[in-house]
Amino acid sequence: MKKHILTILTGALVLLASVSATVVAAEAVESLRGGLSIEEQNQSFELKRQMTAAGGFDRGWKQQPPLVPHKVDNDRISVRENTCLRCHSEKNFEKEKAPRIGDSHYLDRDGNKLDTLSSRRWFCTQCHVPQVDAAPLVENTFGR
Incomplete structure (x- = not known):
């Protein structure tokens, strides 16, 4: 009987401690x-100008998808349409x-083949991204 009561009390203390930690953590969230x-x-953010680069941008690592070296403001990619294919398709490149x-x-x-x-590769800008001339948000330590 004492073992049963001790188990219940221990469980109650653990539950109380986890609830207290959750409340403290929730207060720290911003x-x-x-x-x-x-x-x-909220104020809208400032739009940055997209950079263009004849010949493209250098890649940062071996398997990096190529970065988009031109503006894509007017390009459209939806379930039915992909304007990237106008230039980059097998037929048009x-x-x-x-x-x-x-x-x-x-x-x-x-x-x-x-x-x-492939439908898995239809949404080009998931991997291939345009570049803007902006200061980094955090220091880049990749590859150091």
Whole structure:
């Protein structure tokens, strides 16, 4: 009987300690909105100009996807449309003097070759990103 009561008391103390830690942690959380309440309008951020680079940008590491060396403000990628294909598709890349979409983009998840662009690679800007001339938010220590 004493063992049963001791187990219950120990469990209650552990539960109380975890609830206390959760309350303390919740008080330390700060919103990305800073001190603004949910009703207040946040200021919009300043848009940076996208950089262009003839010949592209150097890659930071071996398997890095190429960075987009041109503006993409007016490009559209949706379930039905991908304007990147106007220049980078197998059919158009030579005429447009643009890099061709890589062979890896024509493989399914099992490594089988497809006749069309894999649906897993349809949303180009998930990996291929435009560049802006902006100061880094944090110091870059990658590769040191």
